[in-house]
Every structure is written in structure tokens, then in C-alpha cells.
Amino acid sequence: MKPADKLPRWAEFGLLPAINLCAALLISGAVIRLIGESPWAAFKLMAAGAFGAQDSIGYTLFYATDFVFTGLAVAVAFHAGLFNIGGEGQAYVGGLGVGLVCLAFGSCSPWLVIPLAIASGCAFGAAWAFVPGWLQARRGSHIVITTIMANFIASALMTYLLVNVLIKPGQQSPETREFGPGAAMPPVHELLARIGISFAPSPFNMASLLALVACALVWAFLWRTRWGYALRVVGQNPQAAVYAGISPERTIMVAMTISGGLAGCLAVNELMGSQHRILLDFPGGAGFVGIAVALMGRNHPVGILAASLLFGALYQGGSQLSFDMPHVNRDMVILIQGLVILFCGALENVFRAPLAALLRPRAARPSP
Amino acid sequence: MEAYREIILILAATIRVATPLVLAAIAGLFSERSGVIDLGLEGKMLAAAFASAAVAAATGSAWLGLGAGVAASLALALVIAFACVTHRGNQVVAAMAVNIIVAGLAPALALAWFDQGGQTPQLDGPGQRFLGIAWPWAQAARRHPVPGLAYAELLSGHNLIVYFAAALVPASAWVLYRTRFGLRLRAVGENPLAVDTAGISVNLLRYQASIISGILCGVAGTYISTAASAGFVRDMTAGKGYLALAALIFGKWRPYPTLAACLLFAFADAGAARLQGVPLPGIGVVPVQLIIALPYILTVLLLAGFVGEAVAPKAIGVPYTKEK
Numbered sequence: 001m002k003p004a005d006k007l008p009r010w011a012e013f014g015l016l017p018a019i020n021l022c023a024a025l026l027i028s029g030a031v032i033r034l035i036g037e038s039p040w041a042a043f044k045l046m047a048a049g050a051f052g053a054q055d056s057i058g059y060t061l062f063y064a065t066d067f068v069f070t071g072l073a074v075a076v077a078f079h080a081g082l083f084n085i086g087g088e089g090q091a092y093v094g095g096l097g098v099g100l101v102c103l104a105f106g107s108c109s110p111w112l113v114i115p116l117a118i119a120s121g122c123a124f125g126a127a128w129a130f131v132p133g134w135l136q137a138r139r140g141s142h143i144v145i146t147t148i149m150a151n152f153i154a155s156a157l158m159t160y161l162l163v164n165v166l167i168k169p170g171q172q173s174p175e176t177r178e179f180g181p182g183a184a185m186p187p188v189h190e191l192l193a194r195i196g197i198s199f200a201p202s203p204f205n206m207a208s209l210l211a212l213v214a215c216a217l218v219w220a221f222l223w224r225t226r227w228g229y230a231l232r233v234v235g236q237n238p239q240a241a242v243y244a245g246i247s248p249e250r251t252i253m254v255a256m257t258i259s260g261g262l263a264g265c266l267a268v269n270e271l272m273g274s275q276h277r278i279l280l281d282f283p284g285g286a287g288f289v290g291i292a293v294a295l296m297g298r299n300h301p302v303g304i305l306a307a308s309l310l311f312g313a314l315y316q317g318g319s320q321l322s323f324d325m326p327h328v329n330r331d332m333v334i335l336i337q338g339l340v341i342l343f344c345g346a347l348e349n350v351f352r353a354p355l356a357a358l359l360r361p362r363a364a365r366p367s368p
Numbered sequence: 369m370e371a372y373r374e375i376i377l378i379l380a381a382t383i384r385v386a387t388p389l390v391l392a393a394i395a396g397l398f399s400e401r402s403g404v405i406d407l408g409l410e411g412k413m414l415a416a417a418f419a420s421a422a423v424a425a426a427t428g429s430a431w432l433g434l435g436a437g438v439a440a441s442l443a444l445a446l447v448i449a450f451a452c453v454t455h456r457g458n459q460v461v462a463a464m465a466v467n468i469i470v471a472g473l474a475p476a477l478a479l480a481w482f483d484q485g486g487q488t489p490q491l492d493g494p495g496q497r498f499l500g501i502a503w504p505w506a507q508a509a510r511r512h513p514v515p516g517l518a519y520a521e522l523l524s525g526h527n528l529i530v531y532f533a534a535a536l537v538p539a540s541a542w543v544l545y546r547t548r549f550g551l552r553l554r555a556v557g558e559n560p561l562a563v564d565t566a567g568i569s570v571n572l573l574r575y576q577a578s579i580i581s582g583i584l585c586g587v588a589g590t591y592i593s594t595a596a597s598a599g600f601v602r603d604m605t606a607g608k609g610y611l612a613l614a615a616l617i618f619g620k621w622r623p624y625p626t627l628a629a630c631l632l633f634a635f636a637d638a639g640a641a642r643l644q645g646v647p648l649p650g651i652g653v654v655p656v657q658l659i660i661a662l663p664y665i666l667t668v669l670l671l672a673g674f675v676g677e678a679v680a681p682k683a684i685g686v687p688y689t690k691e692k
Contacts (some may be wrong), residue, residue, distance in 0.1 A: 031473065035480035083460050141671035142680070144407070144460050145617065148610055149664040156661035164655065288468060295461070327480040334472025338465050346451040346462030 005349075005356040013303055017296050017344060019351050021310075024339035028332060037325050042332075049320025050313035056320070058189065058202025064312025065204075065269045066283075068211040070290025071308055072218050073263035075299040079222060080255035081235035086132060086147030087263040088287025089154030090125040094264020096158065097124025098271050099166075099176060099278035106180020113182045118210065118268050125264020126257045128154060133256025137249035143256075155281070162280055175279040185272040205273035207265075214262060215301040221258075231255050263287065285334075289315075292337045295344040311337065372513065378638050380521040383530060384596060386634035388413065388588040390533045392612035393619070393626045394540050395584035400621060401544070402577035403557040403683040407463035408448050409585055410609025411470040416441040416589025418474035421488040421600035422481065424496045433496075433594050438586030444470070445582025446575075453574045456687035467609075475602045488593075488600040498527040498595040529591045536584070541623040553577060557681035560688045570688045585609075614667040621681060633663040 007016060029039030050060045070087045077084035084090075098121035105113045132146040162174040185205040192199045222228040233241045234251040241248050270282050289311055296310075297303030318333035343351075392409045399406035416437035424433030444466050451457040475486035482488055491497050503524030509516030544550040552573055556563045560570045592608070593600045615633055619626025640659035647653045 031476065035477070083458075085460070085464065135668070135672045139672040141668070141673075144405070145613070146668050146671060148407075149614065149668045152607060152610065152664045153661045153668075156657040156664075160655050160657035163657075288464070291461075291464060292468075327483075329476070329479065331472045331476040331479070331486065335469055335476060336472075338467070338469030338472055341461060341468060342447075342451065342465035346448075346457035346459075346465055347455060349455045349457060 005352050007352065007356055008359060011355060011359055013298055013300065016348070016351060016355060017298065017303070017307075019355070020343035020348070021296070021340060023343045023351075024336055027339055028336045031335065032328060032332065035327055037328055042321060042325060042328055045321055045324050046314065046317030048317075050317035054200035055202045056316055058200065058204035060309070060312045060316040061208055062202060062204045062269070062274065062312070063315040064308040065208045065211045065273075066266050066286040067289050067293045067308035067311050068215065068304060069262050069266040069269070070287050071293030071297060071304040072214055072290075072301065073259045073287075074290045074294035075297070075301075075304060076218060076222070076231075076262065077255055077259040078294060078299050079228075079235045080231045080251060081238070082133075082136070082143050082252060082255060082259075084129065084132075084147055084256065084259050085144055085291070086129060086150045086154075086260075086287070087290045088283050088285070089147070089151035090128045090260040090263035091266040091283040091287050092151075092154045092158050092281075093128040094121040094125030094260075095267035095271055095278055095282055096161065097121040097264060098267040099179075102179040102183035102272060103166075103176060106183040108180075108182045110182045110184070110186075113180075114185065114272070117183060117272060118265065121264040121267045122261035123264070125267075126261035129256045129260020129263070130253060133253045133260075136256070137252040151287075158278075159280065162278065166278060173279075176277045179272070179276045183272055184276060185268065187273070203274035205269065207269035207273045210265060210268060212305075214265065215305055218262070219301045227251075227254065263290070289337060292340045292344070296340055369513065373517065374642070376517050376521050378635070378642055380525075381638035381641070382631060382635045383522065383526065385637050386630045387530045387533045388591050388596070388608055389612045389615055389630040389634060390537065390627055391529075391584050391588035391591065392609055393616045393630055394536055394623065395581040395588065396613055396616045397540065397544075397621060397623065397626060398553065398577045398584075399581040400616065400684055401557045401681055402553050402574045403560060403681055403686065403688070404449070404452055404574055404578060405459040405463065405685045406581055407460055407613065408444065408466045408609075409581075409612055410605055410607065411463070411467035412441040412444050412582060412585035413589035413592065413609050414467075414474055414603070414605045415444055415470045416586040417593035417604055418470075418478060418488070418589075418600045420586075420590035421491065421593040422478065424491055424594050425482070425489045425599070428493050428496055430491075430496055430498050430594050434498075434587070434590045437590035437593075438583050441586030441589060442579065442582035445578045445585070449575050449578035452687065453571050453578070456689065459685055459687075471603065474600070478600060478602075486602045491594060491598040496594070497598060498529055498591070500525040500527050527591075527595045529587060529595055532587065533591075537623050537627045544623065549576075554681075557683055560683050564688070564690060570690070574688075588612075611663055614663050617680075618663075618667055618670055620679070636662050 032039040032042050049056055051057055070091065073087045074084055098117045101117040101120040105116065128150060132143055132150055135141040135146050136143040166176045167174050168177040185207050188204045189199040189201050222232065230246040230251050233244060233246055234248045238248045266283060266286055271278060275282060293304055293307040293311055297307040314333045314336060318330040322329035392413055396406040396409050419440035420433035420437030423436035424430050448462045448466055451462040452459045478488055479486045506520040506524035509519045552563060552568055556570055556573045564570050592604060611633060615629035616626050618629035636659050640656050644656050
């Protein structure tokens with residue numbers, strides 16, 4: 001980005017992502033039209049499917065929680081100049097950490113199990129991300145390639161464990177037994193029922209609170225601590241960091257460890273909030289949605305929160321779509337997700353430069 | 369004799385598994401040697417797999433399918449080049465975007481056009497697939513297993529794309545090391561400024577490399593859906609693009625070592641499929657997942673410098689800004 005292309009904050013965080021999203025929706029609309037359905041009707045159905053009823057709102061928020069964790073994971077690494085594509089694998093391995101605690105202590109008090117499971121999920125995800133981080137810092141291996149490879153290794157490892165070790169005896173499908181009652185994240189509708197508000201049941205659970213806390217902590221860490229400052233300096237200019245007495249190597253390892261820990265928290269929402277067992281491929285692509293969320297949210301926790309809500313709505317709305325339009329299903333949402341990554345990430349310069357020229361104060365414009 | 373048969377059959381399977389890997393890895397080789405990271409191999413192949421199967425199903429011609437597959441893959445390669453070369457966008461982001469777009473778009477179009485839950489119809493008509501070509505006397509040679517079976521299974525009986533992939537490796541080595549274009553391509557991946565100073569367009573070279581990559585990924589995708597199987601199913605490339613990338617790195621961005629890496633990975637895959645649950649002498653039963661993960665583990669170890677050393681093209685991933 002040239003300095004001349006710097007945008008005012010409202011345009012950087014509001015207008016530019018909105019334009020990018022519109023471009024993505026326009027192309028997906030064209031695809032829906034190509035298929036022979038009305039794009040307008042499709043988007044209306046999606047909005048109704050995401051926000052039309054209490055339980056659909058619950059599902060939207062449940063999915064959004066997943067994406068907050070993976071989006072923050074991508075963003076923290078990104079601030080250190082690292083592209084962590086391994087959120088999927090880190091969340092998967094994080095699920096092992098969560099699951100092992102839940103299986104072992106599931107009958108104990110939730111006050112014990114839940115913090116322990118969160119810590120364990122974070123630790124497993126962090127450890128899985130630390131390895132590529134260490135390899136990048138100490139051995140110079142390209143983080144993008146090693147995190148991709150780590151995704152496949154995680155997938156093979158988890159398949160092995162689920163098929164051969166953790167599977168519930170006497171069962172065909174590779175899943176563990178169900179967690180004990182102490183390992184359930186309290187669903188929001190139950191908590192609301194306790195104070196007399198009735199809300200339709202959905203998997204929306206207290207992990208969402210954890211996601212909000214994670215947003216606040218990431219913000220405070222990145223912009224209010226010495227370590228966060230070091231991390232951002234390394235991301236902006238590793239050479240300057242060295243002269244400022246910051247070790248890029250250590251910072252890279254710290255950034256990846258935090259990133260993996262955040263990705264691991266996805267398992268708290270998915271496994272303790274909804275599935276109550278470890279099952280094959282439970283992250284289901286949420287690690288990759290995190291890339292779209294982080295790019296669209298401009299790597300800022302508030303932006304990530306907003307982008308996660310959008311993608312939560314798209315996922316929930318997309319799964320409702322096929323009931324009314326048999327020829328359109330959630331694949332359309334994956335397409336939108338890819339287009340958002342394309343426009344917000346790879347093609348951002350296309351809209352940024354004209355927008356910057358348009359918004360530049362008249363006085364600052366170069367005279368012709 | 370039984371062991372000999374088994375080995376020949378595993379080797380024959382290795383060739384079939386290796387073909388799309390070789391095509392994709394060589395595709396990536398051209399692109400990466402020009403300085404553009406090619407993470408989009410997976411998406412380009414998947415798009416080609418869908419387009420070729422769809423067109424072959426609609427027209428009944430595998431050749432038209434091949435054309436459609438190459439066109440689809442080429443279009444995506446140009447999208448990536450437009451974002452990364454012309455607009456100097458992030459190459460990793462652009463490629464991941466394309467991979468995800470295709471993962472959504474291909475089954476969405478398949479569902480809408482063929483109404484079979486995101487698949488294309490079975491390709492079972494005459495001429496809809498690339499089928500094996502039996503060489504002269506292959507059937508007769510089987511009666512004398514040594515060396516007849518090897519002749520019948522390893523040399524004969526493959527489809528055209530397999531032979532194309534086999535010829536591609538020496539051809540690319542020749543282009544890369546013996547032609548002016550190859551020299552410039554290698555130079556632009558190492559030091560684009562020098563190439564620019566010599567009055568050669570960096571962007572044009574990178575576009576050319578992307579186009580080659582697009583075409584080859586198109587052939588690879590077509591192989592997957594119309595030769596190795598009979599139709600498109602969701603996510604059918606199943607990470608082969610990333611595996612090819614691993615092979616490219618394992619082959620240190622050079623044609624023959626890349627071929628060797630593809631064959632090694634394919635051998636592990638073919639062996640794993642046939643040796644499932646069979647105890648190996650001295651080792652015992654190897655979990656099939658370990659064999660599946662082996663190429664990725666090896667690549668990470670290589671990148672970490674624990675087994676040999678992989679030196680990527682110097683300018684890889686860095687968009688080139690021409691000085692004004």
C-alpha cells in the first residue's frame with residue numbers, strides 16, 4: 001500500500017469492506033441468476049433464515065462464535081506478518097485437548113471441567129501452531145507451507161486417534177463416547193429460562209462470552225501491551241524491530257502460539273456447546289472462514305466481530321436456503337466466502353486506490 | 369511370483385496416482401520459478417475436473433471435456449495473475465480465495481445443472497472418458513509374467529494423459545534449462561530487477577508462467593474426473609494440489625527430482641491402499657494414516673533443513689514494483 005492510498009478510518013473499516021462485500025455479493029448473485037433462480041429472492045431467504053426466528057438467531061450466533069475464534073487467530077498472526085493458514089488443523093487438535101479433558105473429568109463439576117477444558121484446548125491448539133512458528137523463526141521454513149502441511153498431518157493424526165484409540169467400543173462411526181454432564185457449555189436459552197425469559201433452543205452457548213472476552217484480550221494485548229507492540233513492529237518491519245531490541249524470532253513464536261490457542265478455542269464452542277463428543281472433521285472449514293473474517297474485519301477485533309456475525313448469518317441462512325430453493329445450497333456461501341477473500345485480500349488495491357483518490361482532501365490533491 | 373505380481377500391480381497403481389501429481393507439480397514449477405507462489409493448484413485442478421466432466425457428460429466427448437477443463441483452469445490462473453501480477457496483491461490470499469471459490473462454485477453448478485446432489489452424471493458412454501490404450505501384444509505378454517506382466521501393466525494400458533505427463537518432465541527440463549524463455553523464467557524468479565534492467569517484461573513472463581500452470585492444471589483436473597474416475601464428485605481433488613506442491617518443494621523446484629518426489633508420494637499412497645492391515649516384515653502393521661501423512665511430514669522436515677535443504681526461488685511471493 002502506498003502512503004497516498006491511506007484511507008480515513010471510517011472508510012478503511014466501513015466503506016472499503018462494504019464495497020468489497022458488495023462486489024462479492026454481486027458476483028454470487030450473477031451465479032444464482034445463471035443457475036436460474038432470483039438472486040434477490042435468494043438473499044432475502046438467507047436473511048430470513050439467519051434472523052427470522054429465535055432459533056435461527058441462536059444458530060447464527062453459534063456459527064459466528066466459531067468464526068470469531070478462527071478470525072482472531074488469523075489476525076494475531078497477521079499482525080506479526082505471518083499468514084497462518086493452519087487454523088483448521090489447530091482447531092482440530094485443540095478439539096483433542098478439549099475432548100480429553102471432557103472425557104476424563106466429564107462427571108465432575110462444570111466449574112472445574114470448563115476452565116480446565118478451555119485451557120487444555122488452548123494449549124493443544126497453541127502447541128500445534130508453535131511447531132510451524134518455531135520452524136519459521138529458527139529454521140526459516142515458510143509458514144504458509146508448513147501450516148498447510150500441518151493441517152493434513154492433523155487430519156491424519158485425528159483420524160488415526162478416532163478410528164483406533166478414542167472410538168467408543170462397539171460403534172462403527174469414528175466418534176468418542178458422549179462427554180459427561182459436567183462438560184457441557186451452558187446453552188444460552190437455558191440460562192435465559194432460569195431468569196424467566198423463554199428463548200427457542202439452539203446450540204448458542206456460553207462459549208460466545210468466551211469469544212467476546214477473547215476479542216477484548218486480543219485488543220488489549222495488541223494495542224496496550226509491550227508484547228503486542230513488539231508483535232506489530234515485527235509485522236511492519238522486522239529490521240526496525242531488531243534495532244529496537246525486539247527479537248523477531250521470539251515474537252514469531254509468541255504470535256503463532258497465541259494464534260493457535262485462539263483457534264483451539266473453536267473446539268470449546270463446537271464440542272462442548274453442540275456435539276458433546278469428538279468427531280471426524282468437526283471444524284468443517286471454519287479455519288478457512290477465519291481468513292475471510294480477518295481480511296474483511298481488517299484484523300481488528302471489532303471488525304472481526306462484525307465480519308463473524310455476517311458469516312454466521314451467511315452460514316445459517318445458506319443452510320436454510322435449500323429448503324426453498326432446491327438448486328441453491330450452502331455451497332453458495334462457500335463461493336461468497338471465497339469471493340470475499342479475493343476482493344478484501346488479493347484485489348483490495350483495485351478499489352483502494354480510486355477510493356483514496358476520491359476521498360483525499362482537495363488541498364492535498366496534487367495539482368494537475 | 370506372487371510377490372512379483374503384487375509389486376508390479378503396486379507400481380502400476382503408482383503411475384496412475386502419480387500422473388495428476390506430476391502434471392500439477394510441473395505446473396507449479398513454472399509458476400513458482402517465475403516468482404509466483406502457486407497455492408492455487410488445488411482450485412485450478414478442481415475447476416478443471418468439474419468443467420471437463422460436465423462438458424464430457426453433456427457432449428459425449430472427452431476431448432471437448434479436456435478443452436473445457438483447460439479453459440476453466442486457465443481462466444482461474446488469469447484471475448490469480450491479474451490480482452497478483454497486475455495489482456500486486458498477496459499471492460497466498462489470491463490462491464486461497466480461488467481454492468475456496470471453486471470448492472463452492474463447482475458443486476453449486478453441478479447441483480443446478482445435473483440435479484444429482486453436486487455430482488456430474490456417470491461418464492459411461494463411448495468416448496466420454498480417456499481410457500487405457502493397450503499396446504501391441506500386451507494381452508499375449510501376460511502369459512509370460514517376466515517381463516510380460518511388467519510390459520502389460522507398466523508400459524501398456526494407460527491413457528493418453530499418463531503418457532503426456534511422462535513426456536512433460538523431460539520437455540519442461542529442456543524448456544527450463546535449454547531455452548531462452550527458460551533462462552528468463554528462472555532469472556525472473558531469482559532477480560526480477562535484473563530481468564527488468566535487461567529490458568524484458570517481468571509481468572509478461574509471470575503471466576506466461578501462470579498460463580502454462582493453468583493449462584497443465586487443466587490437464588491434471590481432466591485426468592482426475594474423466595480418466596481416473598468417471599465423473600465429478602464434490603472435493604474430488606482431495607488435497608492433491610497441496611500434495612503436488614509438497615512434491616515440488618521436495619523436488620527442490622527442479623523437474624526430475626520433482627518427478628521422483630511425485631513417484632515416491634504416489635508409491636506410498638498406492639502401497640498404503642494395498643497393504644492396509646498387512647504386517648510388514650520387521651516393522652509390523654503401519655497405520656494407514658501415517659503413510660498418508662508421510663509426504664507432508666517429509667516436506668516439513670525438508671523445509672526445516674533436517675533432510676537436505678530446499679532453497680526456494682529468491683523472489684518468490686514478492687510482487688514486483690517497476691520503478692517509475
